[in-house]
Amino acid sequence: MNKIVHTVCPLCGSKDIKPFLSVTDFHASGESFIIAVCSCCGFLFTQGAPAGEEMDEYYKSVTYLPHNDQRRGLIAQLYYMVRRYMLGRKAQMIEKISRLQTGKLIDIGAGTGHFAAAMQQRGWQVVAVEKNESARMIARDKFGLDIRPPESLDECAHQSSYDVVTLWHVMEHLEDLNKAWTQAYDLLTPNGLLVVAVPNAASYDAARLKHYWAAYDVPRHLWHFTPDTIQQMAFKYGFLMTARHPMPFDAFYIAMLSRRNQRYRFPVISGFVIGFSAWLRSLVKREKSSSMVYIFRKKAK
Numbered sequence: 001m002n003k004i005v006h007t008v009c010p011l012c013g014s015k016d017i018k019p020f021l022s023v024t025d026f027h028a029s030g031e032s033f034i035i036a037v038c039s040c041c042g043f044l045f046t047q048g049a050p051a052g053e054e055m056d057e058y059y060k061s062v063t064y065l066p067h068n069d070q071r072r073g074l075i076a077q078l079y080y081m082v083r084r085y086m087l088g089r090k091a092q093m094i095e096k097i098s099r100l101q102t103g104k105l106i107d108i109g110a111g112t113g114h115f116a117a118a119m120q121q122r123g124w125q126v127v128a129v130e131k132n133e134s135a136r137m138i139a140r141d142k143f144g145l146d147i148r149p150p151e152s153l154d155e156c157a158h159q160s161s162y163d164v165v166t167l168w169h170v171m172e173h174l175e176d177l178n179k180a181w182t183q184a185y186d187l188l189t190p191n192g193l194l195v196v197a198v199p200n201a202a203s204y205d206a207a208r209l210k211h212y213w214a215a216y217d218v219p220r221h222l223w224h225f226t227p228d229t230i231q232q233m234a235f236k237y238g239f240l241m242t243a244r245h246p247m248p249f250d251a252f253y254i255a256m257l258s259r260r261n262q263r264y265r266f267p268v269i270s271g272f273v274i275g276f277s278a279w280l281r282s283l284v285k286r287e288k289s290s291s292m293v294y295i296f297r298k299k300a301k
Protein backbone atom coordinates (compact mmCIF):
# COMPACT_ATOMS: atom_id res chain seq x y z
CA MET A 1 0.00 0.00 0.00
CA ASN A 2 1.05 3.55 -0.79
CA LYS A 3 1.31 5.40 2.50
CA ILE A 4 1.94 9.02 3.32
CA VAL A 5 4.75 9.22 5.85
CA HIS A 6 6.06 12.67 6.69
CA THR A 7 9.75 12.94 7.54
CA VAL A 8 9.56 16.70 7.96
CA CYS A 9 6.75 18.87 9.32
CA PRO A 10 4.33 19.72 6.48
CA LEU A 11 3.87 23.19 7.96
CA CYS A 12 7.31 24.47 8.98
CA GLY A 13 9.69 21.88 7.51
CA SER A 14 11.28 20.95 10.85
CA LYS A 15 12.63 17.39 11.22
CA ASP A 16 11.83 17.45 14.91
CA ILE A 17 8.60 15.45 14.82
CA LYS A 18 7.43 12.83 17.29
CA PRO A 19 4.39 10.61 17.96
CA PHE A 20 1.56 12.40 19.76
CA LEU A 21 -1.32 9.91 19.92
CA SER A 22 -2.31 6.52 18.52
CA VAL A 23 -5.88 6.62 17.18
CA THR A 24 -8.10 3.85 15.81
CA ASP A 25 -10.22 4.20 12.67
CA PHE A 26 -13.51 3.33 14.38
CA HIS A 27 -15.45 4.34 11.32
CA ALA A 28 -14.25 1.99 8.60
CA SER A 29 -11.13 -0.16 8.89
CA GLY A 30 -10.43 -0.65 12.60
CA GLU A 31 -6.75 0.09 11.84
CA SER A 32 -4.64 2.30 14.09
CA PHE A 33 -2.73 5.37 12.98
CA ILE A 34 -0.20 7.60 14.69
CA ILE A 35 -0.85 11.30 14.90
CA ALA A 36 2.50 13.09 14.99
CA VAL A 37 3.34 16.50 16.41
CA CYS A 38 6.01 18.94 15.28
CA SER A 39 8.10 20.09 18.26
CA CYS A 40 8.87 23.30 16.46
CA CYS A 41 5.44 24.68 15.40
CA GLY A 42 2.99 22.32 17.12
CA PHE A 43 1.33 21.08 13.91
CA LEU A 44 -0.48 17.73 14.27
CA PHE A 45 -0.77 15.35 11.32
CA THR A 46 -1.66 11.72 10.60
CA GLN A 47 1.20 9.40 9.72
CA GLY A 48 0.83 6.40 7.37
CA ALA A 49 -2.47 7.44 5.78
CA PRO A 50 -3.22 5.74 2.43
CA ALA A 51 -2.24 7.91 -0.53
CA GLY A 52 -4.37 8.92 -3.52
CA GLU A 53 -7.08 6.52 -4.63
CA GLU A 54 -6.17 4.00 -1.95
CA MET A 55 -7.94 6.30 0.50
CA ASP A 56 -11.25 5.78 -1.35
CA GLU A 57 -11.79 2.47 0.45
CA TYR A 58 -11.82 4.33 3.76
CA TYR A 59 -14.74 6.49 2.62
CA LYS A 60 -16.92 3.66 1.34
CA SER A 61 -18.76 3.09 4.59
CA VAL A 62 -22.46 3.94 4.19
CA THR A 63 -22.36 5.94 7.40
CA TYR A 64 -20.22 8.72 5.95
CA LEU A 65 -22.88 11.38 6.45
CA PRO A 66 -21.60 14.27 4.31
CA HIS A 67 -21.84 12.02 1.24
CA ASN A 68 -25.16 10.47 2.10
CA ASP A 69 -28.58 11.91 2.91
CA GLN A 70 -30.34 8.65 3.73
CA ARG A 71 -28.83 7.54 6.99
CA ARG A 72 -31.21 6.61 9.81
CA GLY A 73 -30.58 6.46 13.57
CA LEU A 74 -30.73 9.08 16.28
CA ILE A 75 -27.18 10.42 15.94
CA ALA A 76 -27.61 10.80 12.16
CA GLN A 77 -30.96 12.54 12.64
CA LEU A 78 -29.34 14.97 15.10
CA TYR A 79 -26.58 15.59 12.55
CA TYR A 80 -29.15 16.50 9.89
CA MET A 81 -31.06 18.70 12.36
CA VAL A 82 -27.94 20.66 13.33
CA ARG A 83 -26.96 20.90 9.66
CA ARG A 84 -30.30 22.51 8.81
CA TYR A 85 -29.92 25.00 11.65
CA MET A 86 -26.31 25.78 10.77
CA LEU A 87 -27.11 26.45 7.09
CA GLY A 88 -28.89 29.68 7.96
CA ARG A 89 -26.20 30.68 10.45
CA LYS A 90 -23.43 30.06 7.90
CA ALA A 91 -25.21 32.02 5.17
CA GLN A 92 -25.77 34.99 7.51
CA MET A 93 -22.14 34.87 8.59
CA ILE A 94 -20.93 34.95 4.97
CA GLU A 95 -23.13 37.93 4.12
CA LYS A 96 -22.10 39.81 7.26
CA ILE A 97 -18.33 39.34 6.95
CA SER A 98 -18.22 39.89 3.18
CA ARG A 99 -20.60 42.87 3.44
CA LEU A 100 -22.26 41.49 0.31
CA GLN A 101 -25.87 40.47 -0.18
CA THR A 102 -24.96 38.60 -3.35
CA GLY A 103 -21.67 37.75 -5.02
CA LYS A 104 -19.62 34.92 -6.50
CA LEU A 105 -18.96 32.01 -4.20
CA ILE A 106 -17.21 28.69 -4.68
CA ASP A 107 -17.83 25.92 -2.16
CA ILE A 108 -15.06 23.32 -2.20
CA GLY A 109 -15.97 19.88 -0.87
CA ALA A 110 -19.68 20.61 -1.17
CA GLY A 111 -20.88 17.08 -0.30
CA THR A 112 -24.54 16.78 -1.26
CA GLY A 113 -24.69 20.54 -1.83
CA HIS A 114 -26.87 21.84 1.01
CA PHE A 115 -24.78 24.93 1.80
CA ALA A 116 -24.13 25.76 -1.87
CA ALA A 117 -27.87 25.45 -2.59
CA ALA A 118 -28.77 27.68 0.37
CA MET A 119 -26.44 30.41 -0.94
CA GLN A 120 -27.80 30.02 -4.46
CA GLN A 121 -31.34 30.42 -3.16
CA ARG A 122 -30.24 33.66 -1.47
CA GLY A 123 -29.19 35.02 -4.86
CA TRP A 124 -25.48 34.19 -4.87
CA GLN A 125 -23.76 32.95 -8.01
CA VAL A 126 -22.47 29.59 -6.81
CA VAL A 127 -20.11 26.94 -8.10
CA ALA A 128 -19.75 23.77 -6.03
CA VAL A 129 -16.85 21.32 -6.16
CA GLU A 130 -17.08 17.75 -4.89
CA LYS A 131 -14.88 14.70 -5.37
CA ASN A 132 -17.53 12.06 -4.62
CA GLU A 133 -19.51 11.27 -7.77
CA SER A 134 -22.68 10.03 -6.11
CA ALA A 135 -22.76 13.12 -3.86
CA ARG A 136 -22.45 15.26 -7.02
CA MET A 137 -25.40 13.45 -8.57
CA ILE A 138 -27.55 13.98 -5.47
CA ALA A 139 -26.63 17.70 -5.45
CA ARG A 140 -27.47 18.09 -9.13
CA ASP A 141 -30.79 16.22 -8.91
CA LYS A 142 -31.93 17.78 -5.67
CA PHE A 143 -30.81 21.38 -6.10
CA GLY A 144 -29.88 21.82 -9.78
CA LEU A 145 -26.41 22.98 -8.69
CA ASP A 146 -23.43 23.66 -10.92
CA ILE A 147 -21.32 21.01 -9.17
CA ARG A 148 -18.03 19.87 -10.62
CA PRO A 149 -15.20 17.45 -9.86
CA PRO A 150 -12.01 18.88 -8.24
CA GLU A 151 -10.06 18.74 -11.52
CA SER A 152 -12.23 21.60 -12.79
CA LEU A 153 -10.56 23.88 -10.23
CA ASP A 154 -7.37 23.83 -12.27
CA GLU A 155 -9.22 25.61 -15.09
CA CYS A 156 -10.94 28.30 -13.03
CA ALA A 157 -8.25 28.90 -10.39
CA HIS A 158 -6.47 31.64 -12.29
CA GLN A 159 -9.53 33.79 -12.82
CA SER A 160 -9.28 35.43 -9.38
CA SER A 161 -12.95 36.27 -9.66
CA TYR A 162 -14.57 34.83 -6.55
CA ASP A 163 -15.66 36.98 -3.61
CA VAL A 164 -15.80 34.03 -1.25
CA VAL A 165 -14.20 30.58 -1.16
CA THR A 166 -15.61 28.20 1.45
CA LEU A 167 -14.29 24.89 2.75
CA TRP A 168 -16.63 23.53 5.42
CA HIS A 169 -14.87 20.65 7.16
CA VAL A 170 -12.85 19.86 4.05
CA MET A 171 -9.30 21.14 4.56
CA GLU A 172 -8.51 18.35 7.02
CA HIS A 173 -9.22 15.80 4.26
CA LEU A 174 -7.08 17.27 1.48
CA GLU A 175 -3.87 15.42 0.73
CA ASP A 176 -2.24 18.28 -1.16
CA LEU A 177 -2.36 21.22 1.24
CA ASN A 178 -0.03 23.26 -0.92
CA LYS A 179 -2.41 22.99 -3.86
CA ALA A 180 -5.50 23.68 -1.74
CA TRP A 181 -4.18 26.93 -0.25
CA THR A 182 -2.63 28.10 -3.52
CA GLN A 183 -5.85 27.45 -5.44
CA ALA A 184 -7.91 29.27 -2.84
CA TYR A 185 -5.55 32.23 -3.16
CA ASP A 186 -5.78 32.22 -6.95
CA LEU A 187 -9.58 31.88 -6.99
CA LEU A 188 -10.16 34.96 -4.84
CA THR A 189 -10.41 38.59 -5.83
CA PRO A 190 -7.86 40.84 -4.02
CA ASN A 191 -10.48 41.60 -1.35
CA GLY A 192 -11.98 38.11 -1.34
CA LEU A 193 -12.57 36.00 1.74
CA LEU A 194 -11.43 32.48 2.47
CA VAL A 195 -13.69 30.71 4.97
CA VAL A 196 -12.32 27.50 6.47
CA ALA A 197 -14.11 25.38 9.08
CA VAL A 198 -12.15 22.57 10.70
CA PRO A 199 -12.27 20.56 13.92
CA ASN A 200 -10.21 22.09 16.70
CA ALA A 201 -7.58 19.72 18.08
CA ALA A 202 -7.03 22.21 20.93
CA SER A 203 -10.69 22.02 21.96
CA TYR A 204 -12.03 21.09 25.37
CA ASP A 205 -13.71 17.94 23.98
CA ALA A 206 -10.48 16.82 22.22
CA ALA A 207 -8.60 17.11 25.51
CA ARG A 208 -11.36 15.32 27.40
CA LEU A 209 -11.91 12.41 24.97
CA LYS A 210 -8.25 11.96 23.92
CA HIS A 211 -7.80 9.12 21.37
CA TYR A 212 -11.56 8.55 21.33
CA TRP A 213 -12.25 12.07 20.06
CA ALA A 214 -14.27 11.28 16.92
CA ALA A 215 -13.02 14.36 15.05
CA TYR A 216 -9.53 12.84 14.76
CA ASP A 217 -11.32 10.56 12.25
CA VAL A 218 -8.11 8.91 11.01
CA PRO A 219 -7.03 8.23 8.34
CA ARG A 220 -9.63 10.44 6.56
CA HIS A 221 -8.46 13.47 8.55
CA LEU A 222 -4.85 14.02 7.56
CA TRP A 223 -4.34 17.29 9.46
CA HIS A 224 -5.49 18.24 12.95
CA PHE A 225 -5.52 22.01 13.12
CA THR A 226 -5.57 24.31 16.13
CA PRO A 227 -6.29 28.05 16.01
CA ASP A 228 -2.55 28.61 16.20
CA THR A 229 -1.38 26.17 13.50
CA ILE A 230 -4.02 27.12 10.93
CA GLN A 231 -3.07 30.76 11.36
CA GLN A 232 0.58 29.87 10.72
CA MET A 233 -0.38 27.88 7.64
CA ALA A 234 -2.58 30.65 6.24
CA PHE A 235 0.26 33.14 6.70
CA LYS A 236 2.62 30.85 4.80
CA TYR A 237 0.25 30.94 1.81
CA GLY A 238 -0.33 34.69 1.77
CA PHE A 239 -3.35 35.06 4.05
CA LEU A 240 -4.06 36.88 7.29
CA MET A 241 -6.63 35.64 9.75
CA THR A 242 -9.19 38.37 10.27
CA ALA A 243 -11.70 36.54 12.45
CA ARG A 244 -12.46 33.22 14.03
CA HIS A 245 -15.80 31.95 15.24
CA PRO A 246 -16.59 28.94 17.41
CA MET A 247 -18.87 26.17 16.14
CA PRO A 248 -19.70 24.81 19.58
CA PHE A 249 -22.63 22.62 18.50
CA ASP A 250 -20.23 20.23 16.81
CA ALA A 251 -19.16 19.16 20.30
CA PHE A 252 -22.50 17.38 20.82
CA TYR A 253 -22.30 15.31 17.65
CA ILE A 254 -18.58 14.58 18.04
CA ALA A 255 -18.99 13.55 21.69
CA MET A 256 -21.92 11.24 20.83
CA LEU A 257 -19.88 9.56 18.08
CA SER A 258 -16.93 9.30 20.47
CA ARG A 259 -19.06 7.62 23.12
CA ARG A 260 -20.40 5.22 20.47
CA ASN A 261 -16.80 4.39 19.55
CA GLN A 262 -16.15 3.70 23.22
CA ARG A 263 -19.15 1.36 23.16
CA TYR A 264 -21.05 3.27 25.81
CA ARG A 265 -24.51 1.87 26.34
CA PHE A 266 -26.21 5.27 25.97
CA PRO A 267 -23.90 7.23 23.67
CA VAL A 268 -26.45 9.95 22.95
CA ILE A 269 -27.00 10.78 26.63
CA SER A 270 -23.36 10.51 27.63
CA GLY A 271 -22.29 12.44 24.51
CA PHE A 272 -24.86 15.11 25.27
CA VAL A 273 -23.42 15.63 28.76
CA ILE A 274 -19.89 16.09 27.38
CA GLY A 275 -21.18 18.19 24.50
CA PHE A 276 -23.04 20.44 26.92
CA SER A 277 -20.00 20.82 29.13
CA ALA A 278 -17.82 21.59 26.07
CA TRP A 279 -20.41 24.08 24.84
CA LEU A 280 -20.53 25.88 28.22
CA ARG A 281 -16.74 26.15 28.35
CA SER A 282 -16.56 27.42 24.78
CA LEU A 283 -18.78 30.36 25.82
CA VAL A 284 -15.93 31.49 28.06
CA LYS A 285 -12.98 30.35 25.96
CA ARG A 286 -14.14 30.57 22.37
CA GLU A 287 -10.85 29.21 21.03
CA LYS A 288 -11.56 25.93 22.88
CA SER A 289 -14.66 25.24 20.78
CA SER A 290 -14.99 21.78 19.21
CA SER A 291 -14.82 23.20 15.69
CA MET A 292 -13.87 26.66 14.50
CA VAL A 293 -14.60 28.78 11.45
CA TYR A 294 -11.66 30.90 10.36
CA ILE A 295 -11.90 33.91 8.06
CA PHE A 296 -8.82 34.83 6.02
CA ARG A 297 -8.01 37.71 3.70
CA LYS A 298 -5.11 38.07 1.30
CA LYS A 299 -2.09 39.87 2.74
CA ALA A 300 -1.38 43.23 1.14
CA LYS A 301 1.44 42.82 -1.37
Ligand SMILES: [Zn+2]
Pocket (backbone or CB within 6 Å): 009, 010, 011, 012, 013, 014, 038, 039, 040, 041, 042, 043
Ligand atom coordinates in the same frame (compact mmCIF):
# COMPACT_ATOMS: atom_id res chain seq x y z
ZN1 LIG B 1 6.36 22.33 12.23
